[in-house]
Amino acid sequence: MESLASLNLIRLENQLQKLQNQFRKLIPLHKPIYHQLSDCGDHVVIMNTRHIAFSGNKWEQKVYSSHTGYPGGFKQVTAAQLHQKDPVAIVKLAIYGMLPKNLHRRTLMQRLHLFPDEDIPEDIRKNLVEELPQPRKVPKRLDEYTQEEIEAFPRLWSPPEDYRL
Amino acid sequence: MAALSVLVYPCRRLLWGLLAGPIATSWARLPARGFREVVEIQEGKTTIVEGRLTGTPKESPNPPNPSGQCPICRWNLKHKYGYEDVLLLSQFIRPLGGMLPRRITGLCLGEHRKIEECVKMAHRAGLFPNHRPRLPEGFVPKSKPQLNRYLTRWSPRSVKPIYNKGHRWNKVRMAVGSPLLKDNVSYSGRPLVLY
Numbered sequence: 001m002e003s004l005a006s007l008n009l010i011r012l013e014n015q016l017q018k019l020q021n022q023f024r025k026l027i028p029l030h031k032p033i034y035h036q037l038s039d040c041g042d043h044v045v046i047m048n049t050r051h052i053a054f055s056g057n058k059w060e061q062k063v064y065s066s067h068t069g070y071p072g073g074f075k076q077v078t079a080a081q082l083h084q085k086d087p088v089a090i091v092k093l094a095i096y097g098m099l100p101k102n103l104h105r106r107t108l109m110q111r112l113h114l115f116p117d118e119d120i121p122e123d124i125r126k127n128l129v130e131e132l133p134q135p136r137k138v139p140k141r142l143d144e145y146t147q148e149e150i151e152a153f154p155r156l157w158s159p160p161e162d163y164r165l
Numbered sequence: 166m167a168a169l170s171v172l173v174y175p176c177r178r179l180l181w182g183l184l185a186g187p188i189a190t191s192w193a194r195l196p197a198r199g200f201r202e203v204v205e206i207q208e209g210k211t212t213i214v215e216g217r218l219t220g221t222p223k224e225s226p227n228p229p230n231p232s233g234q235c236p237i238c239r240w241n242l243k244h245k246y247g248y249e250d251v252l253l254l255s256q257f258i259r260p261l262g263g264m265l266p267r268r269i270t271g272l273c274l275g276e277h278r279k280i281e282e283c284v285k286m287a288h289r290a291g292l293f294p295n296h297r298p299r300l301p302e303g304f305v306p307k308s309k310p311q312l313n314r315y316l317t318r319w320s321p322r323s324v325k326p327i328y329n330k331g332h333r334w335n336k337v338r339m340a341v342g343s344p345l346l347k348d349n350v351s352y353s354g355r356p357l358v359l360y
Contacts, residue, residue, distance in 0.1 A: 053313035056341035060324040078326045084310055139249035139315070141292050153252040154225035156236035157270055161221060165259050 026099070026108045043111045044132075045124060050087040050116040054079065064093065087116035235273040243276075244349045248286035248316065251293070258284055262296035275345075282343045289317040316342045 028034050028041045054062070062079040082089050091114055099105045113124060206213045224236075233239035237246075246253050257265050257272075257280055264284060267277045287293060291313070300306065314321070318340045331337045338360035347357055 051313060053315055055314070055316045056339050057314075057317055057319050057321065057324045058339050059312050059314060060321055061327050061339045063326045063328055063330075076326075076328055080310070080312060083312070139290070139292060140251070141294055142251045142255055142296075143294055145252065150252060154228075154240065155222050156224065156240055156253070156256055158224040159221050159269060163221075163269060165265075 026111055027104075039107070041108060041111055043113065045113045045115070045120065045128065046091060047115045047118055047120060049091045049114055050083075052083075052090060059083075064089075088114040235271055235276055237272065237276045237280075246280075246283065247346065247349065248283045248290065249292070250283075251287060254280060254284050254287055255293070255296075258293070258296060260296065261298050262288060262293060279343075279345045282345050286315070286317055286343070289321065290315045318343055 026041050026044055031040060033040060059080045060078060063076050064079065064082050065074065065076045067074050077085075079090060092109075092112075095112060096105065096109060099108055204215045204217055206215065228239040229241050230239050237243055242253070248254075257270055259265060264281050267274065270277070272280065288296070327337050327339065329337070340360060342357070342359055344359060347359065349357065351357060
């Protein structure tokens with residue numbers, strides 16, 4: 001049976017937790033031909049993983065632990081340090097933890113392609129089919145608002161005449 | 166040729182310096198002189214240098230609820246704002262990023278605290294790029310890795326990593342957002358997650 005695979009693109013800017021809905025394309029529950037044994041998942045490409053955002057203080061609080069197997073080999077690294085060493089690792093570990101914990105997990109991870117920045121190899125870029133919607137709406141900074149929007153927003157209070165900021 | 170420039174007269178500091186001795190204990194608010202812009206007008210042979218008061222912005226007319234005590238109640242925004250409503254929060258901050266006092270803005274205590282918390286979260290999310298504190302002259306800050314964050318409750322420098330996350334009955338949770346905003350209206354139907 002031929003496998004119908006397509007490549008889908010996710011552009012990441014400032015979101016992590018809400019990826020859950022997006023990488024569902026790896027497990028092809030959206031296809032009517034789905035069967036647990038038929039290997040018909042889609043590839044998912046995620047770019048800009050370097051610009052991911054954590055809510056709360058997780059950059060400092062979240063700790064990624066691992067053990068090399070040797071005595072005294074227990075390593076604990078904060079999310080900020082891990083991101084510094086490898087900008088792709090956080091997204092990879094997050095998705096690995098969200099996939100079903102069975103033997104399919106490794107093959108699904110092989111179909112996930114992560115890139116820290118905008119540059120993607122040509123052969124992947126040519127085969128991209130669909131851009132998936134962004135998980136989180138990025139809020140606008142103060143200097144990204146146009147002058148009309150700033151003026152349209154009402155002024156809530158009037159300062160005293162002689163008050164000096 | 167008219168030249169416009171905004172000068173800040175350090176009157177308050179001068180007055181404090183002069184009167185610090187005899188009137189040290191009186192806390193009467195000395196009349197402060199507001200911001201003026203210096204305008205030079207040349208008429209023939211005479212040059213007039215004038216300091217004109219820059220206009221203070223007035224409250225917009227017709228608030229939806231004129232009987233409210235604080236600006237948020239008057240405009241019916243009580244449980245409806247968050248850290249991303251920068252246009253609202255920017256009305257209560259100073260140019261360098263600090264909050265304005267409650268006796269000036271007229272907010273009630275609870276709302277003042279909520280807005281203060283939202284302003285802190287917005288600063289940490291990088292939504293006020295032009296309200297950063299002033300650095301001394303010639304100071305080049307070290308380039309730090311740029312980490313994007315949002316809904317940060319604590320200051321990044323003050324937080325320690327959680328090396329022991331605890332057992333199932335005793336987990337150490339990582340805080341997100343602020344409990345002051347737990348009464349906010351949620352239009353998406355999902356409950357607010359604080360931990």
